[in-house]
Amino acid sequence: MTAVSPNSKQQPKHQKARALKPGSRRPAKELCSECGLCDTYYIHYVKEACAFLNQQFDALETQTHGRRRDLTKEDDWYFGVHQDMMAARKQHPIEGAQWTGIVSAIAIEMLNRGLVEGVVCVQNTKEDRFQPMPVIARTPEEILAARVNKPTLSPNLSVLEQVEQSGLKRLLVIGVGCQIQALRAVQDQLGLEKLYVLGTPCVDNVTREGLQKFLETTSRSPDTVVHYEFMQDFRIHFKHEDGSTEMVPFFGLKTNQLKDVFAPSCMSCFDYVNGLADLVVGYMGAPFGWQWIVVRNETGKAMLDLVMDQLETQPVMSQGDRRQAVQQSIPAYDRGVTLPMWAAKLMGVVIERIGPKGLEYARFSIDSHFTRNYLYVKRNHPEKLEAHVPEFAKRIVGQYKLPE
Numbered sequence: 001m002t003a004v005s006p007n008s009k010q011q012p013k014h015q016k017a018r019a020l021k022p023g024s025r026r027p028a029k030e031l032c033s034e035c036g037l038c039d040t041y042y043i044h045y046v047k048e049a050c051a052f053l054n055q056q057f058d059a060l061e062t063q064t065h066g067r068r069r070d071l072t073k074e075d076d077w078y079f080g081v082h083q084d085m086m087a088a089r090k091q092h093p094i095e096g097a098q099w100t101g102i103v104s105a106i107a108i109e110m111l112n113r114g115l116v117e118g119v120v121c122v123q124n125t126k127e128d129r130f131q132p133m134p135v136i137a138r139t140p141e142e143i144l145a146a147r148v149n150k151p152t153l154s155p156n157l158s159v160l161e162q163v164e165q166s167g168l169k170r171l172l173v174i175g176v177g178c179q180i181q182a183l184r185a186v187q188d189q190l191g192l193e194k195l196y197v198l199g200t201p202c203v204d205n206v207t208r209e210g211l212q213k214f215l216e217t218t219s220r221s222p223d224t225v226v227h228y229e230f231m232q233d234f235r236i237h238f239k240h241e242d243g244s245t246e247m248v249p250f251f252g253l254k255t256n257q258l259k260d261v262f263a264p265s266c267m268s269c270f271d272y273v274n275g276l277a278d279l280v281v282g283y284m285g286a287p288f289g290w291q292w293i294v295v296r297n298e299t300g301k302a303m304l305d306l307v308m309d310q311l312e313t314q315p316v317m318s319q320g321d322r323r324q325a326v327q328q329s330i331p332a333y334d335r336g337v338t339l340p341m342w343a344a345k346l347m348g349v350v351i352e353r354i355g356p357k358g359l360e361y362a363r364f365s366i367d368s369h370f371t372r373n374y375l376y377v378k379r380n381h382p383e384k385l386e387a388h389v390p391e392f393a394k395r396i397v398g399q400y401k402l403p404e
């Protein structure tokens, strides 16, 4: 079944449906990514809309971009339908943003110029800087208060009922792949005249408890971390309250202790690059220090154009060959191999010098995660493997030799 089609004459059936209570078991069971759909009466559509119950990239890409991925083009397998890519950074970065604040800047421009009346984004609670609190922002200040990643599963779609009830007609939604897949499936039911979607790539997300374990296992001072990112230099950069930066090489991660930390939904996800957003802003296809922009369609282009005068840009580049490094890392990850820190640091330095850069780094990261996730689905949900893994991901995974 493809995206849900609207029923304009009668009162929509979904309005009679009941949202699930917090903490109750979700239709996708352990694969639930807590996107928030089931916290609203749009749960009515969950069987078709949930990314983990119904994989429908082809239909939703065609609905959104006018075409599905062209499987004869390797760039389409990796980066999805797109008309342009570039590296960019804000000339004047927004302080406290995850990178330079391109996402927040676009949202603010759209609101200020009256293109949208509200922006779905995620702030944090007063008590906990990492506890997500989705909102419909109506002012630039509220958008700015949502800057920086909440590196946890976030129920962004939980505000969708408020969208319909408040009569908003033009909306921007900022979100990660699983949220956007469900959103695209129900978008015609929201009563909107225009929906804009600004996506970020996303991988290896965790519950709030999982995040605590990750920080405690990996950082020297888990309680003072304000921000972290898995960077293109093969290190995790933790920023602390006092402004200091701590760097931990990927190869030094305590894989054996961290194997169960990532959410099962993220271990089963093949939408790293947010294929259904109009515009995607990440970092992994850009040189270190720059953000990576993927324009998927005309709507996305119009959104990016609003901030072009605030950006410095350069063409995307690609350097190195990822394949051997990916192939070697597959059995090492599978066995939970953890290197001593000196060896991890050395390996980090070597791979930073000779390793993949730009788009090839993005391919390295996609290959590593898709092979891992394919094995995870095969071993834990074999009955889902065939339908859940999209064709583009099967082609990516098919380049490698996998353990049983």
Ligand SMILES: Cc1cc2nc3c(=O)[nH]c(=O)nc-3n(C[C@H](O)[C@H](O)[C@H](O)COP(=O)(O)OP(=O)(O)OC[C@H]3O[C@@H](n4cnc5c(N)ncnc54)[C@H](O)[C@@H]3O)c2cc1C
Pocket (backbone or CB within 6 Å): 094, 096, 097, 098, 099, 100, 101, 102, 103, 104, 105, 120, 121, 122, 123, 132, 146, 147, 148, 149, 150, 151, 152, 153, 154, 156, 174, 175, 176, 200, 201, 202, 203, 205, 229, 230, 281, 282, 283, 284, 285, 291, 292
């Ligand atoms: C969980 C997560 C994992 C990511 N992993 C990668 C990756 O592997 N590779 C890559 O290239 N990019 C990744 N990104 C994107 C990247 O880290 C930056 O968010 C992006 O480049 C935008 O930076 P910015 O400075 O423009 O954002 P800002 O201006 O700081 O705005 C950040 C926006 O992200 C939204 N947001 C924050 N947390 C969440 C969340 N949990 N769910 C949904 N929306 C959220 C906020 O609403 C805010 O509007 C990830 C993002 C998230 C949220």
